[in-house]
Amino acid sequence: xxxxxxxxxxxxxxxxxxxxxxxxxxxxxxxxxxxxxxxxxxxxxxxxxxxxxxxxxxxxxxxxxxxxxxxxxxxxxxxxxxxxxxxxxxxxxxxxxxxxxxxxxxxxxxxxxxxxxxxxxxxxxxxxxxxxxxxxxxxxxxxxxxxxxxxxxxxxxxxxxxxxxxxxxxxxxxxxxxxxxxxxxxxxxxxxxxxxxxxxxxxxxxxxxxxxxxxxxxxxxxxxxxxxxxxxxxxxxxxxxxx
Amino acid sequence: xxxxxxxxxxxxxxxxxxxxxxxxxxxxxxxxxxxxxxxxxxxxxxxxxxxxxxxxxxxxxxxxxxxxxxxxxxxxxxxxxxxxxxxxxxxxxxxxxxxxxxxxxxxxxxxxxxxxxxxxxxxxxxxxxxxxxxxxxxxxxxxxxxxxxxxxxxxxxxxxxxxxxxxxxxxxxxxxxxxxxxxxxxxxxxxxxxxxxxxxxxxxxxxxxxxxxxxxxxxxxxxxxxx
Numbered sequence: 502x503x504x505x506x507x508x509x510x511x512x513x514x515x516x517x518x519x520x521x522x523x524x525x526x527x528x529x530x531x532x533x534x535x536x537x538x539x540x541x542x543x544x545x546x547x548x549x550x551x552x553x554x555x556x557x558x559x560x561x562x563x564x565x566x567x568x569x570x571x572x573x574x575x576x577x578x579x580x581x582x583x584x585x586x587x588x589x590x591x592x593x594x595x596x597x598x599x600x601x602x603x604x605x606x607x608x609x610x611x612x613x614x615x616x617x618x619x620x621x622x623x624x625x626x627x628x629x630x631x632x633x634x635x636x637x638x639x640x641x642x643x644x645x646x647x648x649x650x651x652x653x654x655x656x657x658x659x660x661x662x663x664x665x666x667x668x669x670x671x672x673x674x675x676x677x678x679x680x681x682x683x684x685x686x687x688x689x690x691x692x693x694x695x696x697x698x699x700x701x702x703x704x705x706x707x708x709x710x711x712x713x714x715x716x717x718x719x720x721x722x723x724x725x726x727x728x729x730x731x732x733x734x735x736x737x738x739x740x741x742x743x744x
Numbered sequence: 745x746x747x748x749x750x751x752x753x754x755x756x757x758x759x760x761x762x763x764x765x766x767x768x769x770x771x772x773x774x775x776x777x778x779x780x781x782x783x784x785x786x787x788x789x790x791x792x793x794x795x796x797x798x799x800x801x802x803x804x805x806x807x808x809x810x811x812x813x814x815x816x817x818x819x820x821x822x823x824x825x826x827x828x829x830x831x832x833x834x835x836x837x838x839x840x841x842x843x844x845x846x847x848x849x850x851x852x853x854x855x856x857x858x859x860x861x862x863x864x865x866x867x868x869x870x871x872x873x874x875x876x877x878x879x880x881x882x883x884x885x886x887x888x889x890x891x892x893x894x895x896x897x898x899x900x901x902x903x904x905x906x907x908x909x910x911x912x913x914x915x916x917x918x919x920x921x922x923x924x925x926x927x928x929x930x931x932x933x934x935x936x937x938x939x940x941x942x943x944x945x946x947x948x949x950x951x952x953x954x955x956x957x958x959x960x961x962x963x964x965x966x967x968x969x970x971x
């Protein structure tokens with residue numbers, strides 16, 4: 502029963518793609534995956550598992566075909582469930598994408614938050630948070646693409662969430678204002694943090710779009726220095742970035 | 745103001761020169777695409793939407809463009825070269841680099857405020873519109889990169905500044921503009937000038953010098969005199 506031991510949506514997203522082994526037309530795909538006959542699993546449990554598989558299936562299908570090229574058939578094939586099961590959980594491809602997007606961003610935020618919290622000093626915390634973000638995107642290129650590139654392709658259905666996800670990073674930067682001199686604070690405007698986040702996201706997205714995700718690792722010192730400069734000045738920011 | 749240019753010319757015989765009509769038609773189509781894309785996203789826009797919005801015949805669309813993608817690419821190229829042209833006109837003659845950045849940014853903000861639907865489409869939808877659109881977005885971004893990179897020559901930190909600094913600065917400026925356009929605050933875009941000047945100059949000149957420079961003109965861009 503290994504198939505049903507997933508503890509979270511995340512473990513489903515991170516698993517190696519499992520191709521359905523039985524593709525017989527008489528058997529809807531979920532029967533190929535579920536033990537046939539009465540399996541005694543609670544209905545709710547099966548249902549949640551299906552939803553998780555659909556989300557993972559969408560991530561795989563989008564990685565293969567891009568958002569525009571992905572069909573519900575692609576998703577159900579990757580998830581190994583029937584079309585009818587898809588519609589029991591989602592009304593449309595867009596709705597399934599939004600669920601996948603939320604899942605990815607929740608996990609990304611959790612990792613960034615944890616890394617940030619582990620450092621005492623704000624500059625080092627920023628460095629740790631940015632590092633965690635890049636590590637996640639590098640280790641999950643498909644999810645990186647889904648969240649940073651395909652979200653823009655998907656357009657209106659997810660754009661508000663995309664904007665909100667980026668805005669949710671602002672507090673990490675704003676924490677850098679604490680304890681700065683009046684002189685430094687006078688130099689920060691209401692748009693400073695937004696511009697910093699926007700610049701960092703733009704640098705990252707453009708590399709992911711160009712399939713140059715492997716370059717992200719080398720980008721860390723530059724991103725750290727860029728993020729810290731308004732608060733610490735160029736010299737001090739460079740010291741932390743290149744430590 | 746973009747809606748004016750989508751107005752249909754008088755039907756029947758008119759004595760306007762042919763090339764004027766063609767240019768006018770293309771502008772109407774491009775504006776139609778920009779308006780539709782800013783309402784429902786590029787992916788969802790169809791040629792039929794653009795044709796309806798522009799008030800032209802479907803044939804006219806296909807006389808000018810081979811597809812929606814072609815129309816987007818040409819719209820993007822048109823907007824980016826028009827914006828750059830205005831930046832160069834405003835900033836090109838200014839020797840002092842920080843003032844040149846200020847004038848260039850002022851001209852750019854003025855363009856974005858004036859052509860808000862088109863600007864939003866170009867800055868946001870390029871990723872959605874595929875690799876060719878992204879390449880042309882990259883090209884225009886690189887021309888701004890070279891303007892900012894000159895700052896390394898006048899910066900006391902010139903040699904040590906991070907390699908990706910200019911890309912990050914421009915990405916940040918674009919993001920702010922995109923945010924304001926999404927909030928339908930196009931008319932307030934030009935007010936952002938002092939903040940953006942300060943943001944972009946700080947890494948080169950240090951916070952204090954950048955601030956003094958950005959605020960020394962009460963937000964009145966010097967570029968205005970040149971345009």
